[in-house]
Amino acid sequence: MKKAVFVTGAAAGTGYCIAETFAKNGYNVVITSRKNENSEVAAAQIAKDHGVEAWGYELDIRNEQRVKDIFADLDEKGVFVETVVLNAANLGFGNDPAKGMDFWTVPVEEFQEVFETNLVWNFMIVRQAAMRMKEQHKGAVVFISSNTAHAAIPNRSAYCASKGGINAMTKAFAVDLGPFGIRVNVVLPGTIKTERWRKMGASAIGGQMTPLGDISDFEDVANAAYYLGSDLSKNVTGTEIVVDGGMTSQLYPRLLDQLIKEKNQ
Numbered sequence: 001m002k003k004a005v006f007v008t009g010a011a012a013g014t015g016y017c018i019a020e021t022f023a024k025n026g027y028n029v030v031i032t033s034r035k036n037e038n039s040e041v042a043a044a045q046i047a048k049d050h051g052v053e054a055w056g057y058e059l060d061i062r063n064e065q066r067v068k069d070i071f072a073d074l075d076e077k078g079v080f081v082e083t084v085v086l087n088a089a090n091l092g093f094g095n096d097p098a099k100g101m102d103f104w105t106v107p108v109e110e111f112q113e114v115f116e117t118n119l120v121w122n123f124m125i126v127r128q129a130a131m132r133m134k135e136q137h138k139g140a141v142v143f144i145s146s147n148t149a150h151a152a153i154p155n156r157s158a159y160c161a162s163k164g165g166i167n168a169m170t171k172a173f174a175v176d177l178g179p180f181g182i183r184v185n186v187v188l189p190g191t192i193k194t195e196r197w198r199k200m201g202a203s204a205i206g207g208q209m210t211p212l213g214d215i216s217d218f219e220d221v222a223n224a225a226y227y228l229g230s231d232l233s234k235n236v237t238g239t240e241i242v243v244d245g246g247m248t249s250q251l252y253p254r255l256l257d258q259l260i261k262e263k264n265q
Contacts, residue, residue: 001080001136002053004028005229006129008122009088011038011056014144014192016046017218018085021226023050030074030081032059032088055079061090061113061121071128083140083229084129090117092159100155114158119165126173130182137181142229143170144221147190147244163188167240174238183237185228190244191215209253210245 005022009015011033019029023046031046031054033039039056047054055077057070074081092114093100101110126141133139148156149163166186173184193215224241227233242248 002028002078003082004030004053004074004079005083005085006030006032006081006125007085007087008032008059008125010085011035011042014189014218014221015085015087016042017222018087018144018225019054020046020050021219021222022083022229023052023054025226025230026052027083028052028079029054030070030079031056032070034058034060061117064124067124067128071132075132080136081129081132082136082138083142084126085142085144085225085229086122086125087144087225088117089144090114090159090162092156092162100153101158102155103157106158111158115162115165118159118162119169122166123169126184130177130180133177133182134180139177139180139182140229140233141173141177141182141184142225143167143184143186144225145170145186145188145240147188147242147248149188151248170240171238178237183228183233185233185237186240187221187224187228188240188242188244188248189216189221190242190247192221193217208255210247211250211254212245214245216243216245 005019005027007015007019010019010031019031023029029043029046029052031039031043036058039058043054043056059066059070090113094106094110130139143166145166146163148160149167152160170184170186177184220243224243228236228241
């Protein structure tokens with residue numbers, strides 16, 4: 001059997017970096033994206049750069065049969081998904097990242113879709129992977145959640161609540177799947193230096209808000225995911241790793257004191 005990591009939303013950004021980190025450490029890679037072309041291009045690049053086998057699949061929400069078909073195809077290829085990293089998510093800001101989902105006007109259908117993606121869809125994937133892991137009595141599931149599960153941000157109630165649900169689901173799965181040798185953990189990133197973050201420019205939350213003075217690169221999240229998804233953490237399950245520069249450790253950012261002093265001068 002060929003050992004592989006399965007990473008959702010891995011055609012670019014954080015997901016791609018996670019897939020690449022596992023590839024650098026000898027894992028074959030399965031990449032999913034909502035567009036088949038993107039997943040196949042990303043898989044081909046990782047295979048070329050790191051000398052592993054890689055496969056790309058198109059995968060969208062609300063389609064359990066598609067999830068089953070992908071894992072059946074991997075079975076035929078002799079691929080054992082030893083690790084699943086659930087990176088893809090509905091960010092829950094509707095059509096405008098700057099405004100988010102207004103509590104008073106957001107359609108219930110949009111609110112509901114965030115949960116369908118971040119909880120129900122992930123459950124579909126974990127269950128198919130766990131069926132195979134159970135046979136091998138070995139496997140790791142890593143959710144990519146958010147520090148907003150613990151400290152909310154304005155107009156993102158669906159997103160914050162769904163990420164809190166992921167954290168709770170992690171513990172529940174750890175209990176249910178532990179007897180079968182399957183570990184389940186979660187990474188909670190803060191703000192990440194994505195292309196969307198860069199485009200936001202001056203309005204983006206910067207590193208000056210964190211105790212460490214910086215926000216996360218893709219690699220920061222990928223390294224945490226690799227630790228939890230590999231044998232480096234073979235006796236770790238049901239736990240959270242927060243990767244946010246210390247943002248959620250503080251009552252308020254030190255920068256606030258400075259701004260108040262400047263205002264009063």
